[in-house]
Amino acid sequence: MYVPRDGELDEVAALIRNAQRVLIITGAGISADSGLPTYRGIGGLYHERLTKEGLTIEEALSGDMMARHPEVAWRYIAEIEANCRGAQPNAAHNVIADLEREKPGVWVLTQNVDSLHRMAGSQKVIEIHGKVHHLRCTECHHQRSVQDFAGLSLPPACPVCGGVLRPDVVLFGESLPQKGLDRLAHVLEQGVDLVMSIGTTSAFPYIAGPVWWAQQAGVPTVEINPGETEVSRIVDHRLRMGAAKAMTQIWARLHPQ
Structure with missing residues (x-):
């Protein structure tokens, strides 16, 4: 069983505590603790199987x-x-929403179309792939x-x-919404103190891009993901944990009893 090295959760909590502007990038893994499938990941809804029409x-x-x-x-x-x-936000969504209430400079860039970030109370959300119920x-x-x-x-x-x-x-083969791309560019142009990647394989360039940008700009980076991803080797802190567990433990360090 993976256990973070001594003090690493404290170090990540300290980065969040000292940051005023944070970009949090999320993917299907953050919603897994809400019971949602990851679609193409291990054990996902379409893992290694074709549709009944024989299509990917x-x-x-x-x-x-x-x-x-x-x-x-x-x-x-x-x-x-x-x-x-019927899915509901889990602890990771709730902690991110709480962070935004404490730090108005917290932004979320999500690939998810489930709207769980907004249900949890996050306001500054770039839903780059849209909303399935609209x-x-x-x-x-x-x-x-x-x-x-x-x-x-x-x-x-x-x-x-x-x-x-x-x-x-956004379906496969379609363009991303320009409004979302412009908003992301504006967030990065304004500057961020920390970039966190949570529950995403970072397979798409526009998802991995902010992490690479931060690494080159000397901005601290954190990844929370049980598996290996496209950015795992370049982040400053890598927590191989589920999103809800990791964010709950980080929140406890930010708000000790």
């Missing part, structure tokens, strides 16, 4: 598939949503939010023009 999940959940065969894309979007339904029409400007997909016919039709509704998320 990247093919099934692509923008091209949504355009050509929305019923296929929607089948797997709905499967993922069903596995997320739908938009592919033909007109109609948008709506839904609590879940249980009552939807798939693919759902737009009540205004009859076009296909789709979740307002």
Whole structure:
């Protein structure tokens, strides 16, 4: 069983205590303690298996598939949503929200579409991949939010023009939202005192990029992830722990009884 080296949790807590502006980058691993699958990770929803159409999940959940065969894309979007339904923020989400309340310079860049950071109370969240429960029409400007997909016919039709509704998320092969990229650039331009990567493999350049930027700029970096990732070898502190356990222990050091 992994045990952090003596004093490492204290060192990470001290970095947070002394920082005013913190960028926290999160991925599917932070929501694992809320019961959500990591999709493509070990034991994930689509780990080493194809869809019933013989497609990879990247093919099934692509923008091209949504355009050509929305019923296929929607089948797997709905499967993922069903596995997320009813999930609540866990201790890691709650600690991050509490940190923002203490330090208004805390920002979250998340790949997750589950909105758990906002449910926990975080306000400064860049949801770079969108929100699964916010739908938009592919033909007109109609948008709506839904609590879940249980009552939807798939693919759902737009009540205004009859076009296909789709979740307002970034599918494989689609461009990232410029507004989110601009907001991230602004956060980095303003300067940060600490970059934390939590529960993400950092496989995408825009997720690993801020960690590499911090390393080159001399800004301290912390990774919380049980497994090896694309940034594990360059961070200053690597906690091979689950997000909820690590953040709970860090919070306890920031607020000793």
